[in-house]
Structures are given as C-alpha cells and as structure tokens.
Amino acid sequence: MKHQRAVTIVVTALIGLSACGGGDNNTPPLTGAIRIGNGIADSSGLDMSISNTTSFTAIGVDAASTISYIPVSAVQSYNATLASNSATFTVSGISIDQDHVTTLFTYGEIAAGTQGGFPAEIALGTPVGGEAAVQPVHAALLASTTALSLSFFFVTPGVCATAIAGATANGSATFKASPGSFVLATGTYEICITDAAGTVLFDSGPTGMALPLANADVFQLAVYDAPSGMGNGSALMLSLLDNAGGNTALYNLKN
16 A cells, blocks of 8 residues: 555656657556446446546546556556446446557446446557558447447548448457457548448548547547437447547547
C-alpha cells in the first residue's frame, strides 16, 4: 500500500512536468491512458471513478470522455464504479499499460437493467507512412443477440452493398471481446458494418471520412446500439475515439 501510494505521488508529479498533449503517441512516465465511452442507449449522462485515481462526470450518450493518465501497476488491475440515471454498477479487471490507451466501453439500457462495461486497450505506437491504426470494438448488446460478431469494412465511398461484394473485411469484433487492430492507408472511407452472413447493418454514408485526422492517427471504433429515434434506419451507431482525446459520433447514412 505504501509503495503504491509513493508511486502515485511520483507519477502525479511527473504528469505535471511532462503531460502529453493531443495527438501525442506516448504517455507520461509510469502511466497509461484511460477514458470511458458511453454506449448505454437510454443514459442521461454517465459518471465514472476508477480506483481513487481519476473520475469523469456527465459523459453524454454516444460520446466519450477526454483522456486521463493514471499509474501503471505491475501488481493489480483497476476497478471502476459507474453511475447513470441513478443506477450504479462496477467493472473490474481494467489493465493500464505505458504508452497505451484503455477505454472502458459501456452498453445496454438502465431501464432494462442490462447496463455493463468492458475495457479494450490499444497501443499508441505511431503508424508508419501516415497511416491510421484502428481497433474495432463491438459494444452493442441488443445487436449481439443476432450478431455476436461484426465485420468492419472501410471502402471507397459509394454504396456499401456494392463495395463489400467479394471484399475482405478490414477487421472484426465479437461482443465484449478486446480485438486486435488493423492499419489503414491514408484515404477517405465509407464504413460498412455487417453481420456474419454479410448483411449490411450500418453504412456511414457516401460522403466518407478522411483518415487519419490532422492531429490523430490511432483510433478505437465502437459499435453501439443506437438510442431510440437516432438510428436513421439502422439499429446501430458508431463512435470513433482518437488518440488526441476526440470522439466523433457516426449515424447511419449521415456522413
């Protein structure tokens, strides 16, 4: 306990001297990055505190917190306490590693008592040649009942159904599992999400999104159940979280 307290004090001092800014691909000495994404479809705002090290308040649905830095612990994982709409729940086993960002993704509905969360971690190593590193995340509880695994296609803007015909998915994710990441060349992409049978469940739209961003090149892309009335023809929405601490909500056919 004394050792952990001493490490926390030292890390706090180091963060004050060398905290990294938006778009950086490292964390201050002896720390890792942490944030939370709110995928609880009926949430009116989400709060989180993590093992007495940091806290976030009033994170809106389909949004994410900024990034904070907490001590790397070689002997224990962290626990988080979360609260939304007067309901409280916990998530345990959260690992923090130097030069990585761990996001606690939440899912479900408070009214149905199905709320929960899980961590997913990605390295902040700079992709080579101006590329973008992307980690797909499946955090859509309702969708998981019929689509436990989702495939992610980043294609030339146009029509998803046409673009993915015969194409290989860039990546895939299983509900609540922490997946690997893939690399995208610089370009403008339409994002198509399908189930295991190849049915298009989400289409970001024909305008497309340019990746990487001017100040960010490492991304976590979460699939959430769309809040009521916001799906625009899909049961899903996407949240694109970047290493600059930004987050972008994407709704079906609106980009």
